Amino acid sequence: MRLFSSATRLLPAALALLFVVAIFHIGFGAKAIALGDIWQAIWAFDDRNFDHVVIRQMRLPRLLAAMTVGASLSVAGALMQGVTRNPLADPGLLGLLSGASFGVVVGAAVLGIDSDSLIPVFAVLGALAAALLVAAISFFAPGANSRAMLLLAGAAVSLFLAANVSALNLLNEEGFASFRVWLSGAITTDAAKMLPWCLPWCVIGLAVALFSARQVTALSMGHKTATGLGVDTKKLSLRLLFCVVSLTAASVALVGPLGFVGLVVPHATRLVVGSDYRHVIPFSALFGAIFLLIVDLVARTVLSPVEISTGVVTSLLGAPLFLVLIRRVL
Amino acid sequence: MTIEASICVNDISVSYGRKQIIDGLSCRAVAGDLTALVGPNGCGKSTLLHAIARVLPIERGQVLLNNIDIHNSPTRQVARKLALLPQGPVAPEGLTVHELVSQGRFPHQSLIRQWSVEDAAAIDKALKMTFLTEFSNRQVSTLSGGQRQRCWIAMVLAQETPALLLDEPTTFLDLKVQVELMGLLQRIARTENRTVLVVLHDLNVAAAFADRMIMMRDGRLVADGPVNSVFTAANLKTVFDLEASIVQDPISGRPVCVPNTNGFSTAAE
Numbered sequence: 001m002r003l004f005s006s007a008t009r010l011l012p013a014a015l016a017l018l019f020v021v022a023i024f025h026i027g028f029g030a031k032a033i034a035l036g037d038i039w040q041a042i043w044a045f046d047d048r049n050f051d052h053v054v055i056r057q058m059r060l061p062r063l064l065a066a067m068t069v070g071a072s073l074s075v076a077g078a079l080m081q082g083v084t085r086n087p088l089a090d091p092g093l094l095g096l097l098s099g100a101s102f103g104v105v106v107g108a109a110v111l112g113i114d115s116d117s118l119i120p121v122f123a124v125l126g127a128l129a130a131a132l133l134v135a136a137i138s139f140f141a142p143g144a145n146s147r148a149m150l151l152l153a154g155a156a157v158s159l160f161l162a163a164n165v166s167a168l169n170l171l172n173e174e175g176f177a178s179f180r181v182w183l184s185g186a187i188t189t190d191a192a193k194m195l196p197w198c199l200p201w202c203v204i205g206l207a208v209a210l211f212s213a214r215q216v217t218a219l220s221m222g223h224k225t226a227t228g229l230g231v232d233t234k235k236l237s238l239r240l241l242f243c244v245v246s247l248t249a250a251s252v253a254l255v256g257p258l259g260f261v262g263l264v265v266p267h268a269t270r271l272v273v274g275s276d277y278r279h280v281i282p283f284s285a286l287f288g289a290i291f292l293l294i295v296d297l298v299a300r301t302v303l304s305p306v307e308i309s310t311g312v313v314t315s316l317l318g319a320p321l322f323l324v325l326i327r328r329v330l
Numbered sequence: 331m332t333i334e335a336s337i338c339v340n341d342i343s344v345s346y347g348r349k350q351i352i353d354g355l356s357c358r359a360v361a362g363d364l365t366a367l368v369g370p371n372g373c374g375k376s377t378l379l380h381a382i383a384r385v386l387p388i389e390r391g392q393v394l395l396n397n398i399d400i401h402n403s404p405t406r407q408v409a410r411k412l413a414l415l416p417q418g419p420v421a422p423e424g425l426t427v428h429e430l431v432s433q434g435r436f437p438h439q440s441l442i443r444q445w446s447v448e449d450a451a452a453i454d455k456a457l458k459m460t461f462l463t464e465f466s467n468r469q470v471s472t473l474s475g476g477q478r479q480r481c482w483i484a485m486v487l488a489q490e491t492p493a494l495l496l497d498e499p500t501t502f503l504d505l506k507v508q509v510e511l512m513g514l515l516q517r518i519a520r521t522e523n524r525t526v527l528v529v530l531h532d533l534n535v536a537a538a539f540a541d542r543m544i545m546m547r548d549g550r551l552v553a554d555g556p557v558n559s560v561f562t563a564a565n566l567k568t569v570f571d572l573e574a575s576i577v578q579d580p581i582s583g584r585p586v587c588v589p590n591t592n593g594f595s596t597a598a599e
Contacts, residue, residue: 082422
């Protein structure tokens with residue numbers, strides 16, 4: 001059953017929901033800010049007004065970071081599920097989150113790179129290495145190319161890289177303190193300074209994903225069918241690999257490894273708009289942004305003034321939600 | 331459709347890894363005819379179909395579609411002339427019949443030219459020919475095996491190519507459904523003057539509907555020609571190691587293969 005027969009009719013509703021959630025996201029926090037002040041802070045900024053400064057310098061970057069990461073991880077997951085035709089493929093389970101984290105830790109803690117602009121680059125290299133490793137293992141291992149083999153390879157690479165991250169942190173006590181929060185997947189106000197360096201990777205990744213959507217639908221029917229329809233499957237797979245890597249890596253560089261978003265949001269999206277990727281990709285981006293804004297709002301306000309790490313909330317909410325969804329898919 | 335096309339396979343060789351599957355094979359399929367490709371399991375018939383459809387690369391020789399070298403042409407351009415239905419395709423969960431069939435329009439569309447009246451007309455026509463119009467908003471996964479296979483055939487029909495390749499489209503279906511599907515493919519070949527090349531498992535279904543037949547064994551061609559001259563007891567013995575008699579169906583005049591079940595049955599020479 002499909003909830004909406006026409007995905008285009010759903011678009012205004014989804015955008016409206018995103019807008020409302022975004023207003024809540026900006027308004028709530030350690031101090032609630034009235035709607036009128038939010039409006040003024042954006043259109044008539046006054047640097048002597050403390051609320052305006054909070055909105056401009058803390059809440060808006062955080063809003064943008066949460067939306068970007070939610071959209072990026074969801075689209076990365078949707079692409080991975082389409083290309084591998086594996087409902088459990090996602091940046092977390094296939095090792096890309098650990099790969100990107102490993103890249104960042106190596107870059108920052110081991111090589112001592114201090115420049116914010118290079119952090120996403122190290123994340124990209126780490127995620128790419130992890131993706132290639134998982135692909136190579138599942139391709140060359142006995143029983144190759146089965147659904148299970150891909151996930152096992154992902155789990156192995158994921159655990160191996162996570163262990164490496166832990167080892168590096170243990171060897172480097174001071175670095176560990178600064179990575180502790182980040183490694184739990186936290187949207188913090190720190191995101192503001194990383195945002196300019198991470199946003200381009202996400203924007204390019206999302207744009208390529210949107211332009212490739214039609215071909216992803218063809219590829220999700222198998223590479224033979226796709227070839228028959230005139231898709232250059234090798235070129236497309238390569239393009240989508242870089243798309244998935246840059247979306248995942250930039251998200252990790254911004255807020256750390258956030259699990260479950262790339263798994264839960266695409267499945268929920270398919271329940272609503274079906275399996276045509278021309279709808280799955282844009283709506284995964286929208287629903288992912290909405291999902292992460294809600295999660296971040298919960299993380300900030302439930303135990304206020306204490307903030308729970310966003311990654312803890314995504315996992316707490318995502319795991320049971322995922323079990324419900326997967327019953328329908330598997 | 332007035333565009334005629336014939337597929338000419340000229341002396342091709344194909345390998346999977348280091349293993350050579352097809353070695354110097356030539357054959358052809360012509361417009362207006364339903365051509366059946368038969369042979370024992372593992373003889374390389376699917377490999378041949380994949381090589382023709384450029385899913386597999388060829389090491390030697392060429393595949394010509396109306397004198398155009400398929401393997402050296404832009405893949406999207408080829409897809410406007412040649413459609414492929416692989417064996418046992420699986421539709422993504424949740425895809426509707428209409429969405430699946432509209433995938434056939436992929437090679438005709440681009441970022442600039444997204445959707446047109448011709449696309450809608452081609453999809454409607456494909457749905458009508460496969461008797462799926464009333465199912466168009468149903469999800470593919472909720473349909474029966476025969477209906478599902480009709481959806482896939484509708485997808486390649488919507489591609490509106492002068493040539494169609496199908497890999498065992500009737501395997502695992504009830505005989506009645508097989509007969510319906512083969513009748514549909516025969517109509518497509520004859521009334522629309524398209525080139526239809528089908529890998530088939532069931533010899534009698536192949537003999538009952540095909541106009542031409544290609545027989546393969548161990549990656550080599552054994553026979554290629556009109557059904558009556560290829561579907562012979564001698565060829566069945568060579569290709570399948572099968573002792574069988576060929577009799578004529580009194581109604582259709584088609585050849586029928588009757589396997590000899592014991593040493594005493596006499597072969598009708």
